[in-house]
Amino acid sequence: MSRxxxxxxxxxDTDFAQWYTDVILKTDMVDYGPVKGTMVIKPYGYAIxxxxxxxxxxxxxxxGVQNAYFPLLIPESYLKKEAEHVEGFxxxxxxxxxxxxxxxxxxxxxxxxxxxxxxxMYSKWIKSYRDLPMAMNQWCNVMRWEKTTRPFLRxxxxxxxxxxxxxxxxxxxxxxxxxxxxxxxxxxxNLMAIPTLTGRKTEKEKFAGAVATYGMEAIMKDGKxxxxxxxxxxxxxxxxxxxxxxxxxxxxxxxxxxxxxxVSTRLIGALVMVHGDERGLxxxxxxxxxxxxxxxxxxxxxxxxxxxxEIFDTxxxxxxxxxxxxxxxxxxxxxxxxxxxxxxxxxxxxxxxIENNVATAVRRDTHExxxxxxxxxxxxxxxxxAEIQSNMLAQAERNLNDAIVETNDFDTMVESINAGKVxxxxxCGDSECEDEIKQKTTIKTRVIQEYDTKHKCIYCGxxxxxxxxxxxxx
Amino acid sequence: MSRxxxxxxxxxDTDFAQWYTDVILKTDMVDYGPVKGTMVIKPYGYAIxxxxxxxxxxxxxxxGVQNAYFPLLIPESYLKKEAEHVEGFxxxxxxxxxxxxxxxxxxxxxxxxxxxxxxxMYSKWIKSYRDLPMAMNQWCNVMRWEKTTRPFLRxxxxxxxxxxxxxxxxxxxxxxxxxxxxxxxxxxxNLMAIPTLTGRKTEKEKFAGAVATYGMEAIMKDGKxxxxxxxxxxxxxxxxxxxxxxxxxxxxxxxxxxxxxxVSTRLIGALVMVHGDERGLxxxxxxxxxxxxxxxxxxxxxxxxxxxxEIFDTxxxxxxxxxxxxxxxxxxxxxxxxxxxxxxxxxxxxxxxIENNVATAVRRDTHExxxxxxxxxxxxxxxxxAEIQSNMLAQAERNLNDAIVETNDFDTMVESINAGKVxxxxxCGDSECEDEIKQKTTIKTRVIQEYDTKHKCIYCGxxxxxxxxxxxxx
Numbered sequence: 001m002s003r004x005x006x007x008x009x010x011x012x013d014t015d016f017a018q019w020y021t022d023v024i025l026k027t028d029m030v031d032y033g034p035v036k037g038t039m040v041i042k043p044y045g046y047a048i049x050x051x052x053x054x055x056x057x058x059x060x061x062x063x064g065v066q067n068a069y070f071p072l073l074i075p076e077s078y079l080k081k082e083a084e085h086v087e088g089f090x091x092x093x094x095x096x097x098x099x100x101x102x103x104x105x106x107x108x109x110x111x112x113x114x115x116x117x118x119x120x121m122y123s124k125w126i127k128s129y130r131d132l133p134m135a136m137n138q139w140c141n142v143m144r145w146e147k148t149t150r151p152f153l154r155x156x157x158x159x160x161x162x163x164x165x166x167x168x169x170x171x172x173x174x175x176x177x178x179x180x181x182x183x184x185x186x187x188x189x190n191l192m193a194i195p196t197l198t199g200r201k202t203e204k205e206k207f208a209g210a211v212a213t214y215g216m217e218a219i220m221k222d223g224k225x226x227x228x229x230x231x232x233x234x235x236x237x238x239x240x241x242x243x244x245x246x247x248x249x250x251x252x253x254x255x256x257x258x259x260x261x262x263v264s265t266r267l268i269g270a271l272v273m274v275h276g277d278e279r280g281l282x283x284x285x286x287x288x289x290x291x292x293x294x295x296x297x298x299x300x301x302x303x304x305x306x307x308x309x310e311i312f313d314t315x316x317x318x319x320x321x322x323x324x325x326x327x328x329x330x331x332x333x334x335x336x337x338x339x340x341x342x343x344x345x346x347x348x349x350x351x352x353x354i355e356n357n358v359a360t361a362v363r364r365d366t367h368e369x370x371x372x373x374x375x376x377x378x379x380x381x382x383x384x385x386a387e388i389q390s391n392m393l394a395q396a397e398r399n400l401n402d403a404i405v406e407t408n409d410f411d412t413m414v415e416s417i418n419a420g421k422v423x424x425x426x427x428c429g430d431s432e433c434e435d436e437i438k439q440k441t442t443i444k445t446r447v448i449q450e451y452d453t454k455h456k457c458i459y460c461g462x463x464x465x466x467x468x469x470x471x472x473x474x
Numbered sequence: 475m476s477r478x479x480x481x482x483x484x485x486x487d488t489d490f491a492q493w494y495t496d497v498i499l500k501t502d503m504v505d506y507g508p509v510k511g512t513m514v515i516k517p518y519g520y521a522i523x524x525x526x527x528x529x530x531x532x533x534x535x536x537x538g539v540q541n542a543y544f545p546l547l548i549p550e551s552y553l554k555k556e557a558e559h560v561e562g563f564x565x566x567x568x569x570x571x572x573x574x575x576x577x578x579x580x581x582x583x584x585x586x587x588x589x590x591x592x593x594x595m596y597s598k599w600i601k602s603y604r605d606l607p608m609a610m611n612q613w614c615n616v617m618r619w620e621k622t623t624r625p626f627l628r629x630x631x632x633x634x635x636x637x638x639x640x641x642x643x644x645x646x647x648x649x650x651x652x653x654x655x656x657x658x659x660x661x662x663x664n665l666m667a668i669p670t671l672t673g674r675k676t677e678k679e680k681f682a683g684a685v686a687t688y689g690m691e692a693i694m695k696d697g698k699x700x701x702x703x704x705x706x707x708x709x710x711x712x713x714x715x716x717x718x719x720x721x722x723x724x725x726x727x728x729x730x731x732x733x734x735x736x737v738s739t740r741l742i743g744a745l746v747m748v749h750g751d752e753r754g755l756x757x758x759x760x761x762x763x764x765x766x767x768x769x770x771x772x773x774x775x776x777x778x779x780x781x782x783x784e785i786f787d788t789x790x791x792x793x794x795x796x797x798x799x800x801x802x803x804x805x806x807x808x809x810x811x812x813x814x815x816x817x818x819x820x821x822x823x824x825x826x827x828i829e830n831n832v833a834t835a836v837r838r839d840t841h842e843x844x845x846x847x848x849x850x851x852x853x854x855x856x857x858x859x860a861e862i863q864s865n866m867l868a869q870a871e872r873n874l875n876d877a878i879v880e881t882n883d884f885d886t887m888v889e890s891i892n893a894g895k896v897x898x899x900x901x902c903g904d905s906e907c908e909d910e911i912k913q914k915t916t917i918k919t920r921v922i923q924e925y926d927t928k929h930k931c932i933y934c935g936x937x938x939x940x941x942x943x944x945x946x947x948x
Contacts, residue, residue, distance in 0.1 A: 100619030
């Protein structure tokens with residue numbers, strides 16, 4: 001750690017983009033990689049990803065999803081098996097053309113996603129209805145060559161999990177996509193204190209090769225939307241392309257119904273942009289790499305360091321993710337540092353606190369100070385952390401609700417979205433109409449809220465098909 | 475799961491290679507990927523890797539090593555920074571030459587290992603002695619284009635962890651490599667019941683670019699050695715190539731001392747080849763994905779399925795990795811299946827067992843049957859699992875000791891090694907002499923046991939430098 005005082009961050013209200021870059025770099029979450037568009041995820045950022053992994057692994061296990069690992073390199077011919085899929089990904093792939101000192105006979109694609117290779121394996125493994133459902137997940141890196149990149153939000157390489165199931169019926173596959181969407185939105189709500197808008201994506205915005213895509217949108221502090229996770233009902237499209245067939249109970253060969261679903265390290269970007277403030281990050285306790293930092297005060301005085309260490313041990317034994325910063329940096333430097341890093345609670349412990357048998361807890365979310373009794377420190381701290389978690393979720397929910405403007409007037413919608421809002425409006429469902437809106441305004445549909453044929457499209461005036469969220473996106 | 479009876483395995487004594495392939499494929503640990511030399515790690519194999527990850531992550535944390543993630547693609551120029559390093563890896567790299575629809579200006583290498591890119595980042599992050607030690611680890615995929623491949627043992631892509639530290643002194647860096655070698659050998663011993671030979675590698679066998687490499691060798695059932703993990707003292711070589719300099723306490727700029735260390739999914743291959751027998755896998759309980767399988771007997775009889783479910787719940791609540799197989803396959807099929815999968819304990823529970831308030835436990839390691847009291851099933855089972863773990867370690871230790879032949883006669887050595895042994899012999903330390911032995915016999919040095927200048931080299935007769943293990947390798 002360098003000991004100089006951390007620099008100021010750009011103003012969050014007037015330059016959100018620069019604030020974001022400042023905060024993720026200065027809190028040691030991430031750095032730029034040497035190849036354009038790549039990132040290095042540093043320990044403070046990676047720990048967030050590990051907490052997401054732990055949460056989701058437990059949920060996947062409950063649902064019978066097993067982790068596995070499929071190869072990075074996909075033969076070019078595989079990507080071409082499903083027509084829409086190749087079109088969707090061809091422009092953004094990275095290609096290996098030689099290896100082991102020789103030019104390759106067939107080009108190999110670094111996976112932009114693994115439907116094609118996983119379906120090819122499933123085709124080999126699935127023979128009968130008894131083999132279904134087949135449900136596997138992998139945690140891995142994927143590569144999509146992007147022109148404009150920003151760490152966590154859009155990078156050439158990113159980390160994600162991709163789950164892939166095959167079911168014996170259309171209904172079961174559709175249920176998988178809905179169940180997983182719920183798993184994801186619960187993860188964001190419970191772990192990250194991020195409320196989301198969930199629903200089906202429009203035809204225009206669905207995944208290349210899917211029958212239907214469901215999305216989860218989080219709303220950033222500037223009002224822009226971030227697609228935080230998607231689940232895809234692939235119908236029999238990939239099963240037909242990869243020949244996934246099973247003998248059903250009547251002894252007939254049938255194509256399987258597949259799904260896929262994923263969340264990625266862009267969730268870390270969402271965390272920053274939903275909760276951050278002018279002083280830096282704010283971490284919800286459930287996902288915080290450091291839930292509490294202990295800062296000794298006047299620790300040249302006898303007993304202070306010892307007491308701090310004792311409290312550290314108590315808290316760690318109780319499962320709190322606690323850090324004791326007994327470095328020779330000044331308390332002021334430490335306050336600044338851990339505020340910027342968004343540590344939910346700072347515990348200040350000095351001679352007077354010890355005399356009074358308390359620790360002074362400072363909340364990152366409200367800046368309030370509370371005295372915690374040292375005899376009961378773990379219990380009191382855990383209550384405080386729980387209170388912060390629910391307070392942060394409530395704040396984020398208020399922000400989400402405040403951001404939504406319901407309108408069916410196009411100019412009002414554009415104006416509102418340009419002013420940092422998300423609009424809820426009727427649309428005809430026509431992809432060309434949707435595309436015209438996008439071309440004109442850079443506004444895109446996010447997720448469908450409900451189907452409704454009684455109103456008029458906000459843009460073309462034809463009968464509506466659904467009510468859908470519109471917004472700008474990361 | 476297909477319901478047909480599993481096929482026989484090749485004979486372990488007469489065709490160990492085919493036995494290995496049979497067992498890993500038939501137990502659903504792995505399958506071949508579509509690109510030559512790649513593998514798909516299926517859930518039963520991947521669960522082993524996850525158990526290794528959990529063990530090592532705890533150890534790394536104790537030592538202050540933090541997880542992070544560095545990019546997959548390395549600019550070609552990076553690999554060339556360290557002369558020996560580029561020579562070591564150039565023939566086996568896979569190269570990305572175009573991406574995003576365009577030919578790249580600089581070729582990008584899929585990491586065969588990440589020293590060069592991590593050192594480049596460290597060079598940016600490290601400024602002062604206060605930043606040291608810097609110690610990060612990543613769990614990731616790496617790629618080395620191999621001509622002859624076998625799942626887990628040698629594949630183009632594999633999973634591993636690679637730790638990288640920078641220290642302010644030579645001694646501290648050297649200590650890191652020794653501490654990590656101990657972490658690895660403890661992991662194999664405690665988790666996988668695999669004893670190892672550890673020590674420094676010879677000059678000829680060290681890592682490309684290292685000052686010294688330390689290795690951990692496990693001995694397979696056929697007497698061949700498997701390099702199961704290595705730690706590298708890189709001295710200042712990479713620090714100089716990447717310009718990692720820090721201001722020391724006297725205010726002078728100094729190059730750092732770096733290390734790297736890793737274990738990979740080849741450990742799964744070691745597990746198979748150290749413990750397997752004619753019936754298939756044998757999993758030490760501490761690493762077994764399934765520690766116990768419950769097989770209901772005569773479960774058309776009232777109460778059998780219910781009792782099995784009750785016991786399953788009890789064991790799961792106590793943290794046992796337990797599976798209840800209440801499928802309509804026959805008990806005979808299930809016995810065969812879980813024996814082949816190496817599940818340490820099978821619990822048979824039928825009407826008579828229930829009447830006697832017991833479960834019949836069948837050990838995979840000794841085939842013994844034991845009655846466990848149902849009132850106390852979790853405690854009794856856990857003792858049994860602990861006993862199996864230590865019995866399997868003891869067996870593996872006997873096998874290791876039996877495999878070692880101490881000799882200083884070259885013909886005896888070659889004969890012994892060809893007969894499935896490992897030899898311990900004196901060597902002059904000269905790389906050319908070592909190379910001649912290898913050319914003539916395919917026998918290589920494994921790790922140095924101890925330095926000794928009082929004897930003669932087993933091959934050239936010059937004064938010895940050390941006593942070293944010789945063997946054939948995977």
